[in-house]
Amino acid sequence: MSILIDEQTSVLVQGITGNQGRFHTQQMLAYGTNVVAGVTPGRCGMEVEGVPVFDTVRAATEEYSIDASVLFTPAAAVKDAALEAMEAGIRTLVIITEHVPVHDCLEIMAYADRIGATIIGPNTYGIVSPGRCKIGIAPSSIFFPGSVGVVARSGTLSYEIVGNLTASGVGQSTVVGIGGDRVVGQSFVDILRLFEADSATSVVVLIGEIGGSAEEEAAPYITQMTKPVVAYIAGQSAPPGKRMGHAGAIIERGRGTYHHKRRALEEAGVRVAELPSQVTGIVQTELSMLHADPFYGLIWSFSRPQQ
Amino acid sequence: MRLFEYMGKQLFIDFGIRVPRGMVCDTPKTAAQIAQRLGGPVMIKAQVLSGKRGKGGGIRLADGPKESKLAAEQLLQSTVQGFPVELLLIEEKLAIEQELYLSLIVDGVSKKPVLIASAQGGMDIENVPEEQIIRQPIDVELGLPTFLARDIVRRLKIVPSSPCGKALTQVVTALYRLFTAIDAELVEINPLAICGDTVYAADAKITVDDASLYRHAHIPTVSELTLGEQEASKLGLSYVDLDGEIGVMANGAGITMATLDMITYFGSKPANFLDIGGGANQEATRKGLELVLAKQPKAVLVNIFGGITRCDEVAQAIVGIRRQYGKSIPMVVRLAGTNQDAGRAILEKEAGIEVFDLMQTAAQRAVELAG
Structure with missing residues (x-):
């Protein structure tokens, strides 16, 4: 099992004829992802890596049953493309594009919430379920199947930590980039909930960074989780970021700093790594404790050591 | 992009909000x-x-x-x-009877615009107790209609049907129209001054979403960057001046921050933050390195995890820069990912630069060289 996607997931690529769309369609196919169709307005009848291209999403859904769409569309066209996919009935969207106007995101998310669609991104590398399916732009070679779930805001930092895990023989169940923008479709909590319910995931790695309050929002939920969570937060030494005037300070009320995030997570029982390179060791400790525990899966929440 | 007060007030006038x-x-x-x-x-x-x-x-x-x-x-x-x-x-100078606070902000947690208002405006809004602050999430499909604005005014303890209440209601709806029309991340009026039956925006703080500027040609450009930062932004690089001794270049904001953290962890300080982004080519890498070297750091640490970025391209650029600028500033490179072996060979053979597989050992070495 994995979360969000698996080998059955049939995928549409929006913006398939651009450089990025073309290259990553080829990469996704090579990984075994079931890419069934692509859309670029005005390019109907073309093929990209053997994948048929349509003018509109509806034209594609008339011929294929599609579970998920990945968007390589230029930033200015993302709102239209995302609404088009949802209106055509697709309920999982992965928006790779960066620099999408934030008010466009607000509209996309409002519609998604209303119809019950799941949006990953924007500004994400996507989702990988190692050995099963990859949707997005992550380098295929760093992933390895296993039982660690990974959720992150940042791309290359995910690669760094996942690469370390794989190099030490620690595989992953699913790796999800929720996206680096202020407004993204899924919060840490949304993804943690899925990992908690996923039988293939036994430990979760949360990769956060300074700014916003996504990590703090996750803390109360983590206290209810039965699975151990390990975290790394980037930006300990970064200078104070752009402040959004008084309103930003009011909304966050001192949140958003490294120390605030770290404290919130640690109080929720999360083991926070000081350096990205330490994540693997902590995960290995958590995994060995699980395997040593004869009651694992039965009364895990009681037998779990408290930090 | 933040706007100056006078620019914000011009926008207020355009949307029917009174200013002094x-x-x-x-x-x-x-x-x-x-x-x-x-x-x-x-x-x-x-x-x-x-x-x-x-x-x-x-x-x-x-x-x-x-x-x-x-x-x-x-x-x-x-x-x-x-x-x-x-x-x-x-x-x-206005004859102010009461100072209110009013703003709209994009809130990542609720994925909605949130209106924030308080009857306690003025200089110290950050110190206003939580219970005195009104927070109203806005449904973007509904917008901010008059009935909602009227209710905000009521919650500010001002009678909505009074002349002043009516003026305030208009300000609230106008502010939301402005907020969406200019793709703002923040519009803030503090104080919003009540003078008899009239309401004035006595200050204006506006931040426009950088990603939306392409569709707002009429909004003047305001730059708050240092010269180095301006240069970098023209090249599509993300650069911030810091005051330490180790120059840093990495690809991706998260890994760049983690690199700064590691340098600090091992006892030194970074001279800059430079994220050359995903898929950086030779040109971007060269320009980035030039920016880093311009500050004359004691050592330079390059940390590349190649996904779309190709390590051999990065290596070529480093060798080129090395030829041009000499070897007086020691350089440590960490390469991983796409074409890492080719990249390593180029750096070691052609420029005699130390290359590491792991970010941690590379950071340790850079700190050593700078010390």
Whole structure:
């Protein structure tokens, strides 16, 4: 099992004829992802890596049953493309594009919430379920199947930590980039909930960074989780970021700093790594404790050591 | 992108929100002329992007043209929180009865715009107790209709049907129209001044979403970057000046921050933050390195995890720079991912640069070299 996607997931690529769309369609196919169709307005009848291209999403859904769409569309066209996919009935969207106007995101998310669609991104590398399916732009070679779930805001930092895990023989169940923008479709909590319910995931790695309050929002939920969570937060030494005037300070009320995030997570029982390179060791400790525990899966929440 | 107060007030006027009468100027002489024309006491406000402008001495009260000229002279030679004062806004002084707070912000947690209002406006809004602050998430499909604005006014303890309540209701709806029309991340009025039956935006703080600027050609460009930062932004690189001794270049914001953290962890300090992004080519890498070297750091640490970025391209660029700038500044490179072996071979054979597989060992070595 994995979360969000698996080998059955049939995928549409929006913006398939651009450089990025073309290259990553080829990469996704090579990984075994079931890419069934692509859309670029005005390019109907073309093929990209053997994948048929349509003018509109509806034209594609008339011929294929599609579970998920990945968007390589230029930033200015993302709102239209995302609404088009949802209106055509697709309920999982992965928006790779960066620099999408934030008010466009607000509209996309409002519609998604209303119809019950799941949006990953924007500004994400996507989702990988190692050995099963990859949707997005992550380098295929760093992933390895296993039982660690990974959720992150940042791309290359995910690669760094996942690469370390794989190099030490620690595989992953699913790796999800929720996206680096202020407004993204899924919060840490949304993804943690899925990992908690996923039988293939036994430990979760949360990769956060300074700014916003996504990590703090996750803390109360983590206290209810039965699975151990390990975290790394980037930006300990970064200078104070752009402040959004008084309103930003009011909304966050001192949140958003490294120390605030770290404290919130640690109080929720999360083991926070000081350096990205330490994540693997902590995960290995958590995994060995699980395997040593004869009651694992039965009364895990009681037998779990408290930090 | 943040806008100066006078630009924000121009937008307020365009959307029907009242602001005090006033004009901008950049010489003491014109300041006096404006004060003359306004008549009575005036406020002289430094146009800088810093918050806490009042506390920083950037706002003066002057009685008549002579005093205005003097105050303008002093302000134009000063800095407010590190920002040099180049422009002043001269405004009529209002007879304020009550100061409110009103803003709209994009909230990532609720994925909605949130209206924030308080009956306690003025300088110290950050210290207003939580229970005195109204927070209203806005459904973007509904917008901010008059009925909702009326209810916000009621919650501010002002009778919505009074002349002042009606004026306030209009300000609330107009502010939301402006917020969406200019793709703002933040629009803030603090204080929103009640003067009898009239309501004035006595200040304006606006941040426009950088990703949306392409569709707002009419909004003037305001740059708050250092020269190095401006250079980098033209090249599509993300650069921030810091004050340490190790120059840093990495690809991706998260890994760049983690690199800075590691340098700090091992006891040194980074001289800059430079994220060359995903898929950086030779040209971007070269320009990035030039920026890093321009600060004359004691050592340089390059940390690349190649996904779309190809390590051999990065290596070629480093070798080129090395030829041009010599070897006086020691350089440590960490390469991983796409074409890492080819990249390593190029760096070691052609430039004799130390290459590491792991970020941690590379950071340790850079700190050693800088020490």
